[in-house]
Amino acid sequence: MTYDVIIIGGSYAGMSAAFPLIRARRTVLIIDGGKRRNRFASHSHGFLTQDGVAPDVIAAQAGVQLSAYPTLTWVEGNAASAVKTDEGFAVTLEDGQDYTAKRLILAHGVTDTLPEIAGIEERWGKSVFHCPYCHGYELEQGRIGVIGVGPMSMHHALMLPDWGQTTFLPNDTFEPDADQLVQLAARGAALETGKIEEIAGRADVRLADGRVLSFDGLFVASIVAPSSPIAEQLGCAIEQLANGRQIVTDEMKQTSVPYVFACGDAARAAGSVPLAVGDGTMAGGACHRTLMFG
DSSP states (O other): OEEEEEEEOOSHHHHHHHHHHHTTTOOEEEEEOSOOGGGGOSOOOSSTTOTTOOHHHHHHHHHHHHHTSTTEEEEESOEEEEEEOSSSEEEEETTSOEEEEEEEEEOOOEEEEOOSOBTSGGGBTTTEESOHHHHTGGGTTOEEEEEOSSTTHHHHHHHGGGTSEEEEEOTTSOOOOHHHHHHHHHTTOEEOOSOEEEEETTTEEEETTSOEEEOSEEEEOOEEEESOSHHHHTTOOEEEETTEEEEOOOTTSBOSSTTEEEOGGGGSSSOOHHHHHHHHHHHHHHHHHHHHHO
């Protein structure tokens, strides 16, 4: 069959995009590989009625609610490619399965690339974070380290003092200028120069000169890229930002390719569960509008 909509990615944005469509009794296929971006975090925060709930619990509950709608189909797998057809779009999975739809929503999220520092990856989502709104409160106004990945990390360093005693560690990625030093001082953030050798313990930073700085939590801006090549395969415009690459959309979440929509972390500069949910709802509603009116 040809579905009304194929949604690539079944995390928060993808599931939210499905709701307006299936509640309009449109046929929707969700293709999902099962790797949510926040799978490393033990709890999600800042989402109304779900504050402090484990991310997998939120996702599982949403899946149960979606499954109650008979026009929804869920396929586990990774979409490998997509092409434009006379009827809409054809999507091929890594295992060779093919599916077609009139419309396409990209909600596959992003892949995070962290600095090459020993010990950082295994602490990602546990004691090393990217979003202070998601994880800062639980540090109880303690000692916070901000690891630099370039000039954009100044923004991180200037934010974090609202959540605790902040030390900025540029890690030899750039040197704050005189104005930036004034800004850090005004926010009460300390500056610690030198190369980071390793993250140990919970959040202990070992510098190249042998010193160890202990923190209650660390923040770092990852470099992101869409987790799937499909947007580029279809010719969707991709924007280069300070922290990576994202799919360009209009205010209704449609990409530069007609009838291809994108939502969630792959199509917005900031990532969190509530933002992904809202973004997905917008994409699903806008996509449905094109099915009704062209």
